[in-house]
Amino acid sequence: MTKQQLxxxxxxxxxxxxxxxxxxxGEQKPVIEAMNYSVLxxxxxxxxxxxxxxxxxxxxxGKVIEPFMTAIxxxxxxxLVHDDLPAMDNDxxxxxxxxxxxxxxxxxxILAGDGLLNFAFETALQAETENNPYLVKALxxxxxxxxxxxxIGGQTADIEAEKPExxxxxxxxxxxxxxxxxxxxxxxxxxxxxxxxxxxxxxxxIEKCAYNIGIxxxxxxxxxxxxxxxxxxxxxxxxxxxNNKKTYVSIYGLEKSKEDVKRxxxxxxxxxxxxxxxxxxxxxxxxxxxxxxx
Amino acid sequence: MTKQQLxxxxxxxxxxxxxxxxxxxGEQKPVIEAMNYSVLxxxxxxxxxxxxxxxxxxxxxGKVIEPFMTAIxxxxxxxLVHDDLPAMDNDxxxxxxxxxxxxxxxxxxILAGDGLLNFAFETALQAETENNPYLVKALxxxxxxxxxxxxIGGQTADIEAEKPExxxxxxxxxxxxxxxxxxxxxxxxxxxxxxxxxxxxxxxxIEKCAYNIGIxxxxxxxxxxxxxxxxxxxxxxxxxxxNNKKTYVSIYGLEKSKEDVKRxxxxxxxxxxxxxxxxxxxxxxxxxxxxxxx
Numbered sequence: 001m002t003k004q005q006l007x008x009x010x011x012x013x014x015x016x017x018x019x020x021x022x023x024x025x026g027e028q029k030p031v032i033e034a035m036n037y038s039v040l041x042x043x044x045x046x047x048x049x050x051x052x053x054x055x056x057x058x059x060x061x062g063k064v065i066e067p068f069m070t071a072i073x074x075x076x077x078x079x080l081v082h083d084d085l086p087a088m089d090n091d092x093x094x095x096x097x098x099x100x101x102x103x104x105x106x107x108x109x110i111l112a113g114d115g116l117l118n119f120a121f122e123t124a125l126q127a128e129t130e131n132n133p134y135l136v137k138a139l140x141x142x143x144x145x146x147x148x149x150x151x152i153g154g155q156t157a158d159i160e161a162e163k164p165e166x167x168x169x170x171x172x173x174x175x176x177x178x179x180x181x182x183x184x185x186x187x188x189x190x191x192x193x194x195x196x197x198x199x200x201x202x203x204x205x206i207e208k209c210a211y212n213i214g215i216x217x218x219x220x221x222x223x224x225x226x227x228x229x230x231x232x233x234x235x236x237x238x239x240x241x242x243n244n245k246k247t248y249v250s251i252y253g254l255e256k257s258k259e260d261v262k263r264x265x266x267x268x269x270x271x272x273x274x275x276x277x278x279x280x281x282x283x284x285x286x287x288x289x290x291x292x293x294x
Numbered sequence: 295m296t297k298q299q300l301x302x303x304x305x306x307x308x309x310x311x312x313x314x315x316x317x318x319x320g321e322q323k324p325v326i327e328a329m330n331y332s333v334l335x336x337x338x339x340x341x342x343x344x345x346x347x348x349x350x351x352x353x354x355x356g357k358v359i360e361p362f363m364t365a366i367x368x369x370x371x372x373x374l375v376h377d378d379l380p381a382m383d384n385d386x387x388x389x390x391x392x393x394x395x396x397x398x399x400x401x402x403x404i405l406a407g408d409g410l411l412n413f414a415f416e417t418a419l420q421a422e423t424e425n426n427p428y429l430v431k432a433l434x435x436x437x438x439x440x441x442x443x444x445x446i447g448g449q450t451a452d453i454e455a456e457k458p459e460x461x462x463x464x465x466x467x468x469x470x471x472x473x474x475x476x477x478x479x480x481x482x483x484x485x486x487x488x489x490x491x492x493x494x495x496x497x498x499x500i501e502k503c504a505y506n507i508g509i510x511x512x513x514x515x516x517x518x519x520x521x522x523x524x525x526x527x528x529x530x531x532x533x534x535x536x537n538n539k540k541t542y543v544s545i546y547g548l549e550k551s552k553e554d555v556k557r558x559x560x561x562x563x564x565x566x567x568x569x570x571x572x573x574x575x576x577x578x579x580x581x582x583x584x585x586x587x588x
Contacts, residue, residue: 022442026447027447027450027451027454027466027469027473028442028443028446028447028450028451030450030453030454031442031446031447031450032442035442078408082404082405082408085381085404086381087379087380087381087399087400087401087404088401088404105381106381107381107382107453108453110376110379110381110382110404111376111446111449111450111453113408114372114376114407114408114411114446115441115442115446117408117411117412118411118437118440118441118442118446119441119442121415121433121437122434122437122438122441125430125433125434125437126434132426132427132429132430133426135426135430136419136426136429136430139415139419139433140416140419140420143412143415143416143419144416146412147409147412147413147416148316148322148325148326148329148409148412148413149322152322152325152405152408152409152412153320153321153322153325155405156321156322156324156325156405157321157322159324159401159402159405160321160324172321175321179321
C-alpha cells in the first residue's frame with residue numbers, strides 16, 4: 001500500500017466521522033467546542049479504519065457502521081483528553097497541538113471527556129438497523145471493551161504500575177497492554193464483524209486477531225524506544241529506561257521481544273487470511289502497523 | 295406516606311442496585327473501590343425510585359427495570375464525583391462524607407467517574423428483554439438525557455452562568471434547571487414507562503410530568519434558601535444571595551416562585567392521576583418532594 005492510499009483512506013474516515021460531530025451552538029457551545037477540538041486534533045484514525053475494513057471484509061453494507069466508527073474514535077479521544085489532565089499525565093501538548101485542558105481549561109476538559117464518552121453511546125445508538133440484535137450485541141462489545149473490564153481497567157493498572165512501590169512483572173505488563181490498548185482494537189474489529197453479520201466463531205477469531213495486533217503494536221513501541229533514533233522516531237529514544245519504566249524489552253530482552261512481535265503479527269495475518277473473503281488492504285495495514293519503524 | 299414506608303422503599307432500591315455493583319477485585323480494584331465508595335455514599339435514590347414506581351404504575355413486570363435503575367443512579371453518582379473535583383466545585387465533603395477525590399485522589403476520582411458512566415451503559419445493556427425495541431428505546435433516552443443535550447449541557451450552562459461576565463436571565467436559569475436536574479428525572483420516569491410498554495402518548499405525558507417535577511424541585515430549593523432556617527434546612531440559608539447567585543426567587547420574586555411551584559406540582563400530579571391505573575405512593579412522593587421543607 002502506498003502512503004497516498006493510506007492518506008486517502010484516512011481522509012474518507014475523517015469525512016465520515018465529522019458528519020456525526022455535534023454542532024457547536026446553543027448553551028452547550030463551550031463543551032461542544034472542546035469536544036470537537038479534541039476529535040479534530042488528528043490521529044491515525046486507526047480504530048475506525050480497522051472497524052470499517054473488517055466490516056467490508058465480511059461483506060457489510062450500508063451506513064450502520066458509521067455511527068460506530070464515530071463512537072469508537074470518540075471513546076479513544078475522551079480517554080486521551082482525560083489522560084492528559086494535570087491530575088493524570090499533565091501533558092500540555094499532543095501531536096504538536098495543545099491538549100484540551102491546556103487549550104480551554106481543566107473544568108471544560110473534564111466535561112468534554114464526559115461529553116465524548118456519553119455522545120459515543122448516543123451516536124452508536126442512532127445506528128439504523130432493522131436487525132436490533134446486531135445493534136445490541138455491538139453496543140455490548142463497545143461498553144465492555146471501553147470500561148473497567150477493558151480500557152479503563154488498563155488505565156487503572158497502568159497508573160498503579162507507575163507507583164514506586166509497584167512490582168511490574170510480565171503478567172502485569174501484558175494485562176496493561178491487553179486492556180489499555182488491545183481492548184479498543186478488539187472492540188473496533190469485533191463490531192465491524194458483528195454489524196456485517198459474521199458468525200460467533202468468526203467474531204471469536206477476530207477478537208484473538210485484534211488481541212495480537214494490540215499486543216504486538218505495544219511491544220514494537222517498547223522495541224523502538226531502544227533501537228530507533230531521535231531522527232526516525234521524532235521523539236527522544238531511551239525514555240522508558242530513563243523513567244525507570246518496566247517494558248516488554250526490559251523484562252524479556254530485545255531478542256524475545258522481536259520474536260514475539262513476529263509471531264503475534266504472523267498469527268494475526270494468518271487469521272485474517274483464513275476467512276472466505278480476504279481484505280488485502282487490511283492485511284497490509286496490520287503488517288505496516290506492527291512492523292513500523294516509528 | 296410515613297417516614298418508615300419511604301425508608302423501606304429506599305432500602306429495597308438500594309438492595310436492588312447493590313447487586314449490580316462490580317466486585318472490587320483484580321487489577322481494576324482501585325477504580326472499582328472508588329466507584330463503589332461513591333455509589334454507597336448514600337442519597338435519596340430518588341431517580342431509581344421514580345423509575346420503579348412509574349414502571350409499576352404502567353404494569354411493568356420482571357427484572358428488566360433493575361439494570362436501568364442501577365444505571366441511572368450510577369450516572370447521577372458520576373456527575374457528583376466529577377462536579378466535586380478541585381477543578382470543578384472543589385468540594386471535600388458531601389452528605390457528611392469525604393467526596394471521592396478527597397477520599398482517594400483526583401486521578402482516581404476522574405477514572406471512577408468515567409468508570410461509572412461507562413458501567414451505567416454496560417449494566418443497562420445487560421437488561422434481559424425479549425423485546426429489543428424497548429431496550430434500544432430506553433437506552434436512547436438514557437444517553438440523550440445524560441449527555442450534552444441533557445445533564446452535561448445543563449452543567450456546561452451552569453458553569454458559564456457562574457462566570458462574572460455572565461448575564462443570567464429567567465430563560466437561561468430555566469435551561470440550567472431543565473438540563474442539569476429535570477433531564478435525569480425525565481430519563482428515570484420515561485424509561486420506567488418505556489420498559490413497561492407504555493404508549494408513545496403516555497411517554498410524552500410522563501416527560502412533561504417529570505419536567506414539572508424537576509423544575510418545581512429546583513424552584514423550591516431556591517425558595518428554601520430564603521425562607522427556611524439553619525435548624526430546619528441543616529445548612530446555612532441565604533447562601534445564594536451571599537454568593538451573588540441568580541435564582542428563580544431573585545429573578546421572579548418569592549410570590550411568583552411559590553405560585554409556580556404550586557402550579558407545576560399540581561400539573562404533575564394531575565398527569566399522574568390521569569392514567570388508567572394510579573400509583574398513590576408515587577403521587578405522594580412527588581407531592582412531598584416538591585413541597586418539602588428541607
